[in-house]
Amino acid sequence: MTDTKELVKNLADKYGRARESLIPILQGVVQEERYISSEAMTEIARELDMSAAKVYGTATFYSFLDTQPRGKYVIRVCKTISCSMKGKNLIIQELEDLLKIKVGETTPNRKFSLLETNCLGWCHKGPAMLINDEAYTELTPEKVREIINDYMKK
Amino acid sequence: MAKQINLIIDGMPVTVDEGTTILQAAKKLNIHIPTLCYHDDLCVAGNCRVCVVEMKGSRTLPASCATPVAEGMEIYTNTIKVRTARKHIIDLLLSEHNARCTTCYKNGNCELQDLASEYKISEPMFIDLVPYKNYQVDAFSPSIIKDDSKCIRCQRCVRTCEELQHVSALGVAYKGDKMKISTFFENPMFEVVCTNCGQCVNRCPTGALIERNYVDEVWQAIFDPEKHVVVQTAPAVRVALGEDLGLQPGEIVTGKMVTVLKRLGFDSVLDTDFAADLTIMEEGFELLGRLKKALVDNDPNVKLPIATSCSPAWIKFIEHTYPEYLDNLSTCKSPQQMFGALAKTYYAQKRKLDPAKIVSVSIMPCTAKKFEADRPEMRSSGFKDVDYVLTTRELAVMIKQAGIDFGSLPESHYDSIMGVSSGAGVIFGATGGVMEAALRTAYEVVTGREVPFNGLNITPVRGMEGVREAAIKIEGTKPEWSFLEGVELKTVVAHGLTNAKKVMDAVRDGKGKWHFIEIMACPGGCIGGGGQPIPTNEEIRRKRAEAIYREDAGMPIRKSHENPEIIAVYKEFLHEPNSHKSHELLHTHYKARQRY
């Protein structure tokens, strides 16, 4: 059994095989593998005995259920108005320079992915970003450098 | 009786059952409200919003298809507010749609085009979004072409694939401006669980899902003097073709169709019904053979129930979904393929033709037949047994292209050989028909008497119920079939793959104790096939089925084994049902496929 197969099976054991378990299982795959591969979706369809197209349709609906390979650390910078007003573009610029990738891309070592996202709910402390589940707020280019340096060491 | 609700639509009072929608209530008053995502056969989606109406006291315009009536409701279906909203919505759909109608396969048969015309949409009101989209065309399938640039996202196809067929090869993916109708991972339809049934094609309001057409290839063959082009016509085509040519649903056009095919230039116009009779012989004896193995030889390996194999979408469905039951399928090819195999062997010999120069064309109510003809198993003659499969709709296209006034054509008879058939062959086109045809022959083979039903009409297996069970007690057997004496032959008939799934689940769970299963992939059987004229709904399908049974009742021969051409083909070529030669040409095998 491949790792992905085993992961999906374990998640299905944990959450059950009813339709309601689909999103928790998809989330579980993302937590583990950072994205949901075609193999993972096929396995989920098998475990839950549902159409693969429906698994795909559900996964692609949700921005956090990535269906493309992502790095170990997924950076999501809020692009909604308050953060945008507080200098989101500078933050993106800094991240692009540091990671040498553009928004939407993943570093060749598969460590970081850089994405933009809609309102993160930190409008009073913009600009804000998530790195995986962790929120970082009141960002400045300096602060971003420190944060990314820490992650690079991880 | 349901609770009665009184409401007023456009000033007219109407009383309807509780739970009725505004759309249905308006229909009762003969008020036509335009719709796009709504379809009689499917659950309500309420997503296109074309059917909005004004409701007194409501800030918003509710979608009439999705809103149940309420006591005292006042509805207005044609106000400035409603008209403006509908026009906007049509304009929005057009802005997202590749509206190059003149080069569209569905030009003239498109619900969006009709609406645009009805609302006299002239200059585009909004910005053309097509250049901003990365629309894809999936033309890999031999049966169905999916063109996203024509899609209006009404989701009829998605609901069809899920509700009627339990296949869900198509789903909705992404959201917002990226939302689209998609297969798993946007793989080609050809590579996923799609059964090619074409029910989505039948319900697509635009040209987003169409059959792959082979009209030009067939014209080429017809006009090639080197080629001898034979054409076979499936049973369900003769009761539906007229609908595409200005006639009403339920008109039988067999004779006109034969005439027109000759006029189009086919060298020989033959009948799939002949092959349907042949199928009955092969399949009937296969059933009896399996029963004997089970009852007399106590062979533990014999596979019962036996399931019919005429419907190629059903075959692909079972290959994907119940591969462990492939041995339960009859090994008989479908009538189309039996015909194809004989056309380039038996027919070629008899007519002294070089099979390499025969082009075999079939007219089918079906899109899956295109896939079937392409299967690698379907080359028993040493050639591709059936070269081109045209749907009923494609034939109508050819007739129009040839400038023939179909309605005024005289009738003529099929050519021979392979043009004679029985009523049993005709009813193959309707759900329950294969079962009925098989019983007419099998019962008589075993008992020497006709089936004990008035006028040979085995009514328990007819109808539009999704799953129908029937049992027939075998009594007074001939000596060689005495092992069947007193046996109650249990049968079940299902149409639509969702119903097929119910039957197969019952078989798997040991709940369905049947000997013989008939499955047709499409609602109503082939008369409701994915290649039939558009639109379709239960009423139209019922009329086509009634026509099929009328045609049967009017045939001089009603039983497959009495068809003189069938008797001849066994005598001259095949020797006997399930003979070695039969197996070589008329039987096939199946392939387990991925379910997910």
Next chain:
Amino acid sequence: MSSNFLRRVDLIFDKDCDFKQVLQSAYKRNNDEIINELLESGLKGRGGAGFPTALKWKFTSEQPESEKYVVCNADEGEPGTFKDREILFQVPLKVFGGMAICAKVIGAKEGFLYLRGEYRFLLNELQRQLDIFHAILDDLKIAFRVKVVMGSGAYICGEESALFESMEGDRGEPRNKPPYPTVSGFRKKPTVINNVETLVYAFMIFRYGAHKFKELGTADSRGSKVFSISGDTPKPGIYELELGMTVDQFVQEFGDGDTKAVQVGGASGFCVPRKKFKDTIIGFEGVPTGGSMMLFNSSRSMYNVLHNYLEFFEEESCGQCTPCRVGCQQLKLGIEAVKRGDKHANYLDQLQKLAQTMKITAKCGLGQSVANSFFSIVENFKEEMIY
């Protein structure tokens, strides 16, 4: 707070509250009493739509089905709103308490809290608080359990029926209504779905009585409200304020001295320009809000603001209905074309008409409310749209 106009209130974050005692005393009252108390308070849903909470509970309680649910909508996704995060962070027990009281009234054994994926970092602490809550319930012999369900990044799931779809494992696509959740909600069973803040207010009404809440606010907008304040303000943050203030009063307190517009209610809310500050009341009689207040000073381009909102909607529309899916794209491309000069300025009128159609024909509240910001920004800042 030192304002002459704004009364700061402390009902929501008030930690001086014997949680167990409030719950116990509420459970001793009969359901009619509870509903009447809530009705008396005038509490309306705090998510933005403003449906009377007491009626939601009442309607659901009247359904004959035995299986019912209470769901807390913590899918706070409206741009400019972040108060639910703070409430869940600071006083989660009160949220659960509100759910427990609701569960008693409607007869639910199970409750769910749907937490937006962006707030996953709250999950561990919420689970810990849930354990505490469940222990208290066990103590009080109350048979009720709450489970946290995680969202995954879809604004539309804040729409109640879309949220149920998501909980059921599907795409978050709003359903046709009727039926409403009180009849057919989660798992198609009668369901009360309330915003995080609403549930806390409900709980606090049983702590202090309806009068305490009713004393605050105006006839149409009773009580106080937690505001999420951001944009061009020297003091962004979360404030609980009495309802009924004018935008002018609000701007005097929170503006930076150069406020030209306030967006009340987030991207789906209304833009109030300076000239209307004095006449506009924040509440159901004026501009309703789920709590999002964004201030813009004169350095800001309202074109950019609107463009940002439209980009947001274009992506976050579920995509199923025509007016919202295509309308959002057209509005965005339309203002771009006018700005570039590719379309004449009067194309904006055409777009306004389109927005009007979206407002009355879209399937759900999201699609309908796109028109709010579009109208109010285009109408009040037309020059900025063109030049």
